[in-house]
Amino acid sequence: MLPFSQLFSPLKNGIQKWVNQPHEEINKYINEAFSKSMNGSLQNDFVREAMGIFEQPLTEQENSSQKLDVAKFETHDHVYLKIHVKDPTVLSNVKVFFTSNQSIIEGIPKENDRHVITLPSIVKSKEAKAEYRDHYLQIQIPKKVDTQFTEIDVQGID
Secondary structure: OOOOHHHHHHHHHHHHHHHOOOHHHHHHHHHHHHHHHOOHHHHHHHHHHHHHHHHOOOOOEEOOOOOOOEEEEEOOOEEEEEEEOOOHHHHHHOEEEEOOOEEEEEOOOOOOOEEEEEOOOOEOOOOOEEEEEOOEEEEEEEEOOOOOOOOOOOOOOO
């Protein structure tokens, strides 16, 4: 046994204790910790918001009555979303949002529909374009090029 493994054995036992506990006890502990650290209204808002995040479905189609016909592809510089639009009159109600890795399309095919599409790579927050032509809405989003490299030393085992 390595000499430093004795230092980490209490930590290991503590982790095993938490892993083997029922989820209800963990939730109770977290709620107690929040109630001790936050005042009532802030805590309720935070918990309500957090629970809303966890209750969202993990599908790419949210609150939609119909499936959206989307083709997504990428080049060296851009990510493209090509959406088939049967009725061009709905384009006046369409809203397009995106984060660094998701696009949210609202208003297609019906006004209350919302579709979340996971993008194939990380994108920039500016310089995106949307164009409608030949029954297709094409969204062009520039890719974010991350050229930060960090070198780490690799040491051999003696």
